[in-house]
Amino acid sequence: MYSKLDPLLHSQLRLAIISLLINIGEAEFVYIREKTNATGGNLSVQIDKLSNAGYITVHKSFKGKKPQTLCKITRKGIAAFEKYVNDLKGYIDID
Amino acid sequence: MYSKLDPLLHSQLRLAIISLLINIGEAEFVYIREKTNATGGNLSVQIDKLSNAGYITVHKSFKGKKPQTLCKITRKGIAAFEKYVNDLKGYIDID
DNA sequence: TTTATTTGGTTTATATTATAAACATGTTTA
């Protein structure tokens, strides 16, 4: 009960990013920004953190002439999310 | 989906405090400190915040000669917790 | 064509939060 919650996931925006990627596997920067209603700056920072932690991978390329940042969830990211959800149950399951 | 999470509850320690109080209705400072493994200082600060928000009430008295701080959940606190849990489901329910 | 706007981000600055360390006020114990 009340186990430590992964601080990387216990953040509204980072949790939303991972949740989104868990569901759809991979997504572009702009798509994530729209779905999460985050500002670009905030999103950029949080994607960096998730990437540095190995929870996602980031591939930068060009789509036509526009830069494109594609984010993909990793196995490590999936495992971390599952653990986080499980730990959270110790807080929110009431009986 | 991805609704704003109440910042007052989206904090590991404050969530643990509220979760504890939801389950047992009221508890003493020392008891909460033990159950949550928080430092006294941190706990003191977070109890203040929850109290200022009207999520809990705090009654100070003496148990014998020792000061005693009793925390009680309020209806507002219960409602906030329930909303938080519900909002969180938008993040962690995978389908 | 040159000015303004948009797109896709990054960097930097600021506000908020969490946390620990130090302190205050007594009480108990050696």
Add this chain to the structure above:
DNA sequence: TAAACATGTTTATAATATAAACCAAATAAA
């Protein structure tokens, strides 16, 4: 009576989240 303990609070610092400002390139408007 001095040292250690209990119950907190206050204050200082570190970490985090977030927004604002910025950059570079492309496109649209004048």
